[in-house]
Amino acid sequence: MHPVPSSIDPSQPHTPLFARLGAEPFRQLAAGLYTRIDGDPRIRAMFPEDLSAQSDAVNDMSEFLIQFFGGPQTYSERKGHPRLRARHMRFPITTDARDAWLSNALGALDEVVSTHQLDERAHDEIHRYLVATSQFMINTDA
Numbered sequence: 001m002h003p004v005p006s007s008i009d010p011s012q013p014h015t016p017l018f019a020r021l022g023a024e025p026f027r028q029l030a031a032g033l034y035t036r037i038d039g040d041p042r043i044r045a046m047f048p049e050d051l052s053a054q055s056d057a058v059n060d061m062s063e064f065l066i067q068f069f070g071g072p073q074t075y076s077e078r079k080g081h082p083r084l085r086a087r088h089m090r091f092p093i094t095t096d097a098r099d100a101w102l103s104n105a106l107g108a109l110d111e112v113v114s115t116h117q118l119d120e121r122a123h124d125e126i127h128r129y130l131v132a133t134s135q136f137m138i139n140t141d142a
């Protein structure tokens with residue numbers, strides 16, 4: 001009646017992804033996302049000038065993802081509670097901006113999956129998170 005997606009094994013306890021993957025896939029996801037945004041005229045102007053692998057933007061995103069997926073809480077030790085939606089309110093995020101952001105994030109995720117040989121379960125968990133959370137960031141119709 002309610003089939004469980006094949007990538008989820010209901011007999012397995014949920015292990016935070018960080019414990020299985022470590023930090024590197026999340027660092028690569030953040031760097032890959034911002035490399036793509038750097039070349040995306042649809043949303044480039046919203047972001048700071050420096051989107052290189054060493055930039056604050058990549059560092060913030062990478063620490064945030066590591067924390068969210070169960071790793072060290074470095075992001076919050078440095079910056080406090082994420083309040084993600086509130087932190088995005090100063091940017092006008094339309095459905096189009098979200099779609100552009102998400103296409104870059106999913107492109108970066110594909111690259112991480114092939115570099116780190118992520119299994120379907122890890123892929124699906126990150127994919128679902130990116131889709132749902134980016135939707136939640138939409139804050140204007142204009």
Ligand code: HEM
Pocket residue numbers: 043046047048056057060061064079084087088091093097098101102129130131133134135137
């Ligand atoms: C899964 C969805 C998303 C996550 C997890 C996420 C996460 C983050 C994080 C952690 C920051 C840094 C905040 C800080 O510490 O100051 C940030 C900044 C930012 N985000 Fe997002 N974000 C998401 C979706 C979006 C979307 C859909 C847009 C729309 C284009 C967007 C645009 C921005 C912009 C313009 C910044 C400021 C960049 C900077 O100054 O570093 N984000 N985001």
